[in-house]
Amino acid sequence: MIDYKVQISEAINNVLMEMEVSTENINVADMIERPSDDKLGDYAFPCFKLAKELRKAPQQIAAEIAEKLQSSDVFEKVENVNAYVNMYIAKQGFIDDVLKNAVLHGDDFTKGTEGEGKVITIDFSSPNIAKPFHIGHIRTTVIGNAIYLIYKNLGYNVVRINHLGDYGTQFGKMIVAYRKWGNKEDVEREPIKTLLSYYTKFHEEAEKDPQLDDEARKTFLNLENGEKEEVELWQWFRDESLKEFNKVYDMLEIDFDSYAGESFYSDKMPAALKELEDKGLLKDSQNTKIVDLEEYNMAPAVITKSDGSSLYITRDIATALYRKKEYNFHKSLYVVASQQDLHFAQLFKIVELMGYEWAKDCVHIQFGMVSLTEGTLSTRKGRVVFLEDVLNKAVESTKEIILEKGVVSENIDQVAKEVGIGAVIFNELAHNRIKDYVFDWDKVLNFDGETGPYVQYTHARACSLINRADENIVKKANGLEGLDTSILGEGSAYDLLKLVYNLEGAIKEAADRYEPSVITRHIVKIAQGFNRFYNEERILSEDANETAAKLSLVIATKNAIRNGLALLGIKAPERM
């Protein structure tokens, strides 16, 4: 679609040149903003900053600029109010442009090409083997997937990596526990719960009998050394756990390109360690090796334990080096909770100290904590909400509502799934990532107001209109040929058209800020705009041209909502 900001900044730059203002210290494009109120125009340019250089009152400058911009055919009207130049875009050109894109190229009018030829790796979800996949994992999983979709939409080649927690002494413990108290059938029937119960039992017993811990360490060493029996058990635990995780991924329709987890990097650590050593970054301290980061106002990073074994950060250094070599990424994203802020700050700093300029391309996309009304999540204390349960419950209550409404008669289960799971995802992506939140069943299962079902309902309503309308009129609306769309230049129709236009900008902003909620909020606005339009105006009217023109806006809106939801990983059913 036409980028009006570019056109406007060009026009203003020309005017400023005429006025002999040096534009060296100001970026006109960055100064253009959207007025707080639609009535004040489509774009605005504040003139305060120019006052000093010109030694004139900003109001006067605004008046002069407004005067000179009048002649531009981009605008229908230019006004100065206070010290702002308020610009109104020429309507018909705008309407034509938005409809041409959103109706004729409805499937991909929000797509971009800036990412062509560039690779982005994104590390998200990353659950621990043999541990429950609970509500705490939903954020990284859903946010990560949305960011993947958003960047893919901009043309990037995005590699999704599920960095499984599949390594460490915990697996020594698990193997020991399984050998002592385990049962194959139980594990196969309910892998996570069963394995977790062994793990818990191990901890209880180990308190009485510390020898168990030694045994676990020895067993893990066997695993590291590739002893057949240990490796086979470990592989089996991993496979069974993944099967269970995949149930959730299937429900969410999330896929990964790589499941290279912690174990994958175990043989890549020695080289990374040697490199740190060679580059003189390691320091001996209390029998451990550390990287001193005091200079950068950070705690020291322990790289090897006193017994010589490695740590989380050691593996992550090896991981970062491997990913650069393997994928030659343009950017490397880590969607991990803000609890690990320090860890990633240390990691990226160490990579930088190793002399890699691409350290700046590594981004920690952090997000706030999830807690329960009873307190923080704790597997041991039984404070867990399984993600699978949340999704199932959302689908169930959606189904009840569907049956109650009685609109849908076929594929009820499929629709219930799309709406119920969509509601959970939407809820997750509605707020800024950084906020902590308390999981609340009532909120997840409430479908009124700014929710996923609200947006989907609006989409279904738009589809319903298109289905009801006369076939020939729909054809005309879809083709736009010979259609007088000037009536869309007023009131709620024009407001809605602007919202559809602005979706592209919202997507761009969501990408720049790694903040899917920008899109979530924007499609809510589109839905609100549509519902207002729907209530204020009769769409299927007696007048064929008027109906066709309005329907073209309905089609544009429908496409905008569908595309927006798709970027969040949410379906847009035609009936619900």
Add this chain to the structure above:
RNA sequence: GGGAUACUAGCUCAAUGGAUAGAGUAGCUGACUUCGAAUCAGUUGGUUAAAGGUUCGAAUCCUUUGUAUCUCACCA
């Protein structure tokens, strides 16, 4: 004790340093014989945690204080 992040309407949240701080929800009032009421319209609700400062202009930037959460060498 050090560090990080947050604090906006009763509640949940918006607001690239810009115009009168906006939505949803809850409460109240209205709109289904009418294109789908999972909807819409109206209304009540604010010293943006507090105090200073920078600026033509601050919820936003800086300083101090308070509160909450996270984190701080051998867990991941």
